[in-house]
Amino acid sequence: MGKELNHENVCYLLNVAYKYQHTALFEKYLKYTYMTAPLVLKSEGFVDLEEELVRMLISSDNLAANEIDIFQALLRWTQADPTRKAKLGALLEHIRWNRMTLKDLMKVVRPSGAVDEQRMMAILEFAADPEHAPESKVYQGWVTKPREPPSVHCPKTNNFSDNTGILYYLGTNGGKRSFRNPYPDLIVITLSTSGGAAVHNISDRNLTSGAVENRYGAEPHPWLQVEFKQHRVKLEHYFIAQDHDHYLRNWRLEASNDGVNWVTVRTHSNDTTIASTNRTAFFEAKTESFFRRFRIYVTGPSHNGAPNFDITELEFYGHVAPLSLNLDS
Numbered sequence: 001m002g003k004e005l006n007h008e009n010v011c012y013l014l015n016v017a018y019k020y021q022h023t024a025l026f027e028k029y030l031k032y033t034y035m036t037a038p039l040v041l042k043s044e045g046f047v048d049l050e051e052e053l054v055r056m057l058i059s060s061d062n063l064a065a066n067e068i069d070i071f072q073a074l075l076r077w078t079q080a081d082p083t084r085k086a087k088l089g090a091l092l093e094h095i096r097w098n099r100m101t102l103k104d105l106m107k108v109v110r111p112s113g114a115v116d117e118q119r120m121m122a123i124l125e126f127a128a129d130p131e132h133a134p135e136s137k138v139y140q141g142w143v144t145k146p147r148e149p150p151s152v153h154c155p156k157t158n159n160f161s162d163n164t165g166i167l168y169y170l171g172t173n174g175g176k177r178s179f180r181n182p183y184p185d186l187i188v189i190t191l192s193t194s195g196g197a198a199v200h201n202i203s204d205r206n207l208t209s210g211a212v213e214n215r216y217g218a219e220p221h222p223w224l225q226v227e228f229k230q231h232r233v234k235l236e237h238y239f240i241a242q243d244h245d246h247y248l249r250n251w252r253l254e255a256s257n258d259g260v261n262w263v264t265v266r267t268h269s270n271d272t273t274i275a276s277t278n279r280t281a282f283f284e285a286k287t288e289s290f291f292r293r294f295r296i297y298v299t300g301p302s303h304n305g306a307p308n309f310d311i312t313e314l315e316f317y318g319h320v321a322p323l324s325l326n327l328d329s
Contacts, residue, residue, distance in 0.1 A: 005029070007036045007153075011045030014053055033057065035319050036153040037065040041073035047080035051087060059094040061147050066175060067099040068108055075112060088114060097123045098130065099146060156237040156317040158282055160207065165315040166233055167203045179205055188227040193218045202226070202314050207280065211243035211310035214298075220307055225295035226314060227259070232290035235265065236318035239282050240274065240296075243310035247274045250300030251309075253283070255291035262295070263287075275303070280313075290321060 017026035078084045170182040189199040197210025214222035254262040266285040273281045
């Protein structure tokens with residue numbers, strides 16, 4: 001029970017805590033499962049979960065995953081043991097069909113054969129035209145409420161084009177739409193002094209857009225800050241992309257909730273990771289709790305010998321939670 005918690009072992013730990021009725025640990029593991037659901041659902045351990053735990057997870061409003069991924073995880077769980085086939089029908093009652101796309105229904109759900117034809121036709125009918133779907137007893141009892149995850153885990157993949165990351169998640173409304181820059185609706189970007197491109201370039205997912213710069217020579221310790229307006233972040237990694245000038249060498253990544261009291265997350269001293277041959281970099285940077293603000297604080301000269309920066313993109317990886325939820329305990 002003292003293992004380091006991760007998405008591969010949390011299902012095993014959930015089973016143990018549930019079996020021995022250890023409430024505190026069970027709540028801890030359950031919260032972690034909700035927070036990392038996209039990874040847990042695809043883990044090998046998911047198929048070993050007790051039936052009651054599977055039902056608890058897939059019926060929860062807090063399961064932070066796309067509905068099609070929940071459906072596919074349920075199929076994997078059922079197929080892992082022939083005795084579970086008879087239980088599938090009751091468990092499918094917890095799937096929120098109206099949260100799936102028509103493509104998912106046609107390409108994944110229907111070919112699976114898990115849903116009988118009458119219900120499948122009703123689901124497709126509803127998906128095609130929900131406002132004018134005819135009344136039917138087939139619809140009765142459907143859970144239509146959207147799942148509101150308490151937190152989402154965004155894995156670092158060492159590939160910025162993989163469309164992972166917290167800013168990308170916010171900009172796509174959890175993957176439910178094409179990307180729109182989360183600035184200024186969901187984040188605020190500020191600089192100590194500005195001398196380059198508009199700040200919205202920092203979060204536009206375009207590595208070649210204009211570089212956001214400080215006003216060269218105006219200050220010894222320039223900084224760039226990203227503030228989450230409606231969320232908090234428990235950080236694991238961050239990403240920087242730079243233009244061709246002033247590669248960062250000496251800086252701190254700092255975190256704060258109030259913008260006054262700052263905590264050093266990671267210090268970089270004579271860091272040569274970013275260079276002319278590699279102007280992008282991922283860095284590990286873990287926080288023990290959730291923060292609303294993060295900033296790059298320059299502590300010394302760039303590779304050109306002055307305390308300046310040219311940053312074209314930032315991205316953050318870890319857990320993101322709405323401000324209204326207390327996940328620090």
